[in-house]
Amino acid sequence: MAAMKKVLLAVAVATFAAFSGQRFLKLKEIMLASRQIPVKHLSCHYLQNIEYGAEDITILKDGLAFMSTGLKFPGLHSFSDEPGKMYVLDLLHPRPTPVELQISGELDLTSFNPHGISAYTDEADDSVYVFVVNHPHHNSQVEIFRYVEEDTLVHLKTITHPLLHSVNDIVAVGVESFYATNDRYFHSDALLLVAVFLDLTWCDVVFYSPHEVRMVADGLRSPNGINLSPDKRYIYVSDIMDHDIDVFERQEGEQLRYIKSVAVGSLCDNIEVDHKTGDVWLGCHPNAMKLSSYDPEDPPGSEVLRIKNIHSEKPVVSLEYADDGHVLMGSSVAAPYEGKLLIGSVFHKALYCLLK
Numbered sequence: 001m002a003a004m005k006k007v008l009l010a011v012a013v014a015t016f017a018a019f020s021g022q023r024f025l026k027l028k029e030i031m032l033a034s035r036q037i038p039v040k041h042l043s044c045h046y047l048q049n050i051e052y053g054a055e056d057i058t059i060l061k062d063g064l065a066f067m068s069t070g071l072k073f074p075g076l077h078s079f080s081d082e083p084g085k086m087y088v089l090d091l092l093h094p095r096p097t098p099v100e101l102q103i104s105g106e107l108d109l110t111s112f113n114p115h116g117i118s119a120y121t122d123e124a125d126d127s128v129y130v131f132v133v134n135h136p137h138h139n140s141q142v143e144i145f146r147y148v149e150e151d152t153l154v155h156l157k158t159i160t161h162p163l164l165h166s167v168n169d170i171v172a173v174g175v176e177s178f179y180a181t182n183d184r185y186f187h188s189d190a191l192l193l194v195a196v197f198l199d200l201t202w203c204d205v206v207f208y209s210p211h212e213v214r215m216v217a218d219g220l221r222s223p224n225g226i227n228l229s230p231d232k233r234y235i236y237v238s239d240i241m242d243h244d245i246d247v248f249e250r251q252e253g254e255q256l257r258y259i260k261s262v263a264v265g266s267l268c269d270n271i272e273v274d275h276k277t278g279d280v281w282l283g284c285h286p287n288a289m290k291l292s293s294y295d296p297e298d299p300p301g302s303e304v305l306r307i308k309n310i311h312s313e314k315p316v317v318s319l320e321y322a323d324d325g326h327v328l329m330g331s332s333v334a335a336p337y338e339g340k341l342l343i344g345s346v347f348h349k350a351l352y353c354l355l356k
Helices: 002-031 189-197 288-292
Strands: 043-046 054-059 064-069 085-090 102-104 114-121 128-134 141-148 152-159 167-172 178-182 203-208 213-220 223-228 234-239 244-250 256-263 267-273 280-285 302-308 316-323 331-337 340-345 351-354
Touching: 002 288, 054 114, 054 267, 054 340, 064 114, 064 128, 064 340, 085 114, 128 152, 128 167, 141 167, 178 223, 203 223, 213 234, 213 256, 223 267, 234 256, 234 267, 280 340, 302 331, 302 340, 316 331, 316 340
Parallel strands: 054 331, 102 152, 114 167, 167 223, 267 331
Antiparallel strands: 043 351, 054 064, 064 085, 114 128, 128 141, 141 152, 167 178, 178 203, 203 213, 223 234, 234 244, 244 256, 267 280, 280 302, 280 331, 302 316, 331 340, 340 351
């Protein structure tokens, strides 16, 4: 009996070791830990005033760009302990320069930690509403602001809900309604590693309105960026650990119907959509291992991808910008506007580039 127990224990240990080894290799594959990319630069310069990242950027049809800066996120590097800030940039100005937005209203700015953002223009009166994912004290909530004058955000509302437990990004579809991605199922970092290790697909997309809050898409590994097609019929979601962009069709009642996935071969963060062409632009992490284990001697690189004709049978994925981290570290968003491109990062700087 004792000999049998030893044999069973040895078999169990060997099985666990084999499983762990296989999962470790799978994790390295997900993180693209061995990936190297060619350098491909554009005509770019650093944006003034942006020193601690511009994790997300969104641009209105009139060329007004909003930026969230200074994100503090578990497991990722930060160059500053100061609270986050919001900036605005006029791309129609001869020399576009980010201007810090003043925030009025009842919001604790000492713990302001902005992440994904979205802007919505009310067609009734052209009022602009800015939605911001906020992580004060590592919590998860959404702030709604109204943009007024040239440099002010008036805080209107803070939204919290059990279903909005780990929001990464949002896309506004009304003055108080939006879709949001939850990028993790578990709250603790330890269980997050377990979820990745076991390859669990338990994350989701949630729809919020003042009248209802519900899950509208699930079965995702780690949904990150989210955005809307120009005709508002489709929702695009970056499943960052799957290395693809998921396409959903909006249904009656705001439910989402899965259409397809487009492989991109990188860990793509936020999604922006060209207002005129419908091209999908992605700020991506070519090697997430370098991003999570920040080493200034071997910095995380940056990658910008574009998807043309995403709804066709053969979407075209092209590399538009790539850097080894010596110019821009950890690109997280790429926002186009009429021949110009803004590239933001998680914790580094931001670039203003010319596409033509």
